[in-house]
Structures are given as C-alpha cells and as structure tokens.
Amino acid sequence: MKRILVTGGAGFIGSCVVRRLVEAGNMVVTVDLLTYAGHAESLGTALDVPNHRFEHADIRDRRAVRRIMGLARPHAVIHLAAESHVDRSIDSPLEFVTTNVQGTVALLEAATDYWSGLGNTARRRFRFLHVSTDEVCGSLGSEGAFSESTPHRPNSPYAASKAASDHFARAWHRSFGLPVAISHCSNNYGPYQMPEKLVPVVILAALEGRPIPVYGDGENVRDWLFVEDHARALELILKKGMSGEVYNVGAEAEMTNIRLVRAICARMDTLLPESPHRPHADLIEFVADRPGHDRRYAIDSSRVRRELGWQPAVDLQEGLDLTVRWYLENRWWWRGIRDGGFEDRRRQGLRFG
Ligand SMILES: NC(=O)c1ccc[n+]([C@@H]2O[C@H](COP(=O)([O-])OP(=O)(O)OC[C@H]3O[C@@H](n4cnc5c(N)ncnc54)[C@H](O)[C@@H]3O)[C@@H](O)[C@H]2O)c1
Secondary structure (H helix, E strand, O other), rough: OOOOEEOOHHHHHHHHHHHHHHOOOOEEEEEEOOOOOOOOHHHHHHHHOEEEEEEOOOOHHHHHHHHHHHHHOOOEEEEOOOOOOOHHHOOHHHHHHHHHHHHHHHHHHHHHHHHHHOOHHHHHEEEEEEEHHHHHHOOOOOOOOOOOOOOOOOOOHHHHHHHHHHHHHHHHHHHHOOOOOEEEEEEEEEEOOOOOOHHHHHHHHHHHOOEEEEEEEOEEEEEEEEHHHHHHHHHOOOOOOOOOOEEEEEEOEEEEEHHHHHHHHHHHHHHOOOOOOOOOHEEEEEEEEOOOOOOOOEOOOOHHHHHHOOOOOHHHHHHHHHHHHHHHHHHHHHHHOOHHHHHHHHHOOOOOO
C-alpha cells in the first residue's frame, strides 16, 4: 500500500485516477477546491471507504497545502488540479495563472519541505508527478508528432499557464532536487468529463436535439486518449518513471473534430433507434472558430511504450462507444451538474471524506 496525494481528484481525470488507486488498496488523499469543474460525486464509492480522505482546499493556499502534506505523509503526489478549459482561458485568463502557475508553485514548495524531512530511502523513492498537456507545444503541421524534447510554444492562455507550470516543476527538480516527473498527454475522453468539453457537448446536444457546434471547418486534428488508459500510464510513471524526466502519453488515435463528431452521431443513431433526432449528424452546425485554435496535435508516446511497457487498451471506436453509453446511462451525473443539484447539496453543507 502506498500513500498518495492527488490534487484535482474531483475532476475528470483526477477522479478516474483516485477511483483506481483506492480500488487497488492505496491510501489516497484527494485535494480539490470543488470549482465548477470539480464534483465529489465523481469519486463514487471511493467517498465511502477508509483508505480515502477528501480535503476541500485550494492549492493556492500555502498554509492549507502544507497542512495537508503533513497529514497525508505521501509517498507520491499526483498533481492534476488545474483550470483546464481553453475557451474559459480566453475569456478570463487570470484564474489560469493563479491556479495553474501559483497553485503549482505552492504545491512544489510544500512538497519540497515535506520531502526534505524524509529519510534517505523515502527521499529517493518519493515522486511528484506533474500532469501536463501536449498543448504546451503549440500546433503541428500535417506531419510529425510532439516528442519529449519538443520546445514549449503555447498558443492559448491555458497552454501558456500549463507551460509555465511545467517550467516550475522542472526548476524545482533542478534547483532543489525534488524528484519530479512530468507527463504530457493528448486529449482525453471518457466518463465523468465536464459537459462543456467536446465529446460530452456532442453527446448531450444530440440526445436533446440541439445544434451540435463544431468550430471553424472542423478539420482540426486531435489525438484521442481514453481516460482509463491515461490513468494507467500515470500509475506506471509513478512506479517506474525516472526522476527529472518527461513522458508523453498518447494513443496514436488522430482524428479531425468533424470525423469524431460524426462518429459519435453514428453511435447515437445505433443506440437510440427511436430518437426523433436521427440522423443526429443533421444537427451539426459549423460555428466561428476559436481564436488561436491549434490546427493539429499528435503525440509520440514511444518512450512510455518502450521504457515503461504502457500501451492503450481501448481503441477510439470502443472508447467512444463506452463513453456514449456512459452518458446515456448516467444522466443523474450530468443533470446534477447542469441543473445545479450538486451545488445545492454542497451549499447545504454536505461533507465528504
Ligand atoms: N482533459 C484533457 O484532455 C487533458 C489533457 C492533457 C492534460 N490535462 C491535464 O490534466 C489535469 C486534469 O484535467 P481534467 O480534464 O481532469 O480537468 P478538470 O477541469 O475536469 O478538473 C480539474 C480539477 O481541479 C480542481 N481545481 C481547480 N482549481 C483548483 C484549485 N485552485 N485548488 C484545488 N483544486 C482545484 C477542480 O475542482 C477540478 O476538480 C489538468 O492539469 C490538465 O491540464 C487534461
């Protein structure tokens, strides 16, 4: 059993990571501010077991982060807490700077203080895994893929804030010796993703017969990664990854947005034969492009495959099928977010952990 501190554990990827680590018998402390994107409900049964504790806290709060580090006494930190939506970063970038940059630095400081006080073996084995994105590398042309040594060239305020946080994570390793590993992954999809992100947007609009918005000409290419495969890669990086190194994680599943949207619509046509909105692809509407919209991302993940033995278990067709089914079968979850039901429970003082 390991003791692991997970930040952002009530978010999309974080909740998947926490559910898996708890189920494997680790002692997990989740730190999450429960912003509009965080929902303790996403943690499922992990909320009710003795090997999980939920700490409602802001990673920008240095005192709180230090207190939790002392309480959790972790063997490892997986840092996922972030403002993560590119469109929101264009509308209000400052929150991205404070959480993604300042929050990361507060966490690195607290982790370094805690780690410095450990014995030699524990210090050597400790890991701070900073979870980042391929978006820090900017946009690709029609050929090539990002490698671990591709320079940072962020184009959106979100990507810029993540790039800055990568630099601080690296600097904490070089300047203070903290055993940091950094992961860059491509676009994730799967259960419990916020309804504002592309895959759920398409599913829910199709289900309800609303227009399905597609930015620009829909020819932007993303490399799609099923969230469980990503979580498994993070577990392997923690276990076998080297301190001071960067690991790219991607499923080599490139697809244009418009093809992805059409694939989801086709799944919905099959799964909902009685729907009055079939064929769902008729609901697609091209809308004005996002400013600075990166054209193509692709990730070379040969290093995690070769050195850590990782490979994706779920291909894109299967993953989309699982995801569409999950949204159809778990309406309580996205309705709880959309209709404010989870917020009401929170305001009523419902405690977790
Ligand atoms: N989703 C993707 O496709 C993707 C791809 C590459 C990298 N990433 C990275 O993975 C991480 C998780 O992404 P996600 O999609 O799960 O994001 P998400 O928006 O679903 O979850 C983010 C979580 O962080 C929490 N949080 C936000 N600000 C906080 C603060 N100040 N203090 C404490 N908690 C705070 C939120 O409440 C939420 O639970 C992020 O760092 C993101 O940059 C995501």
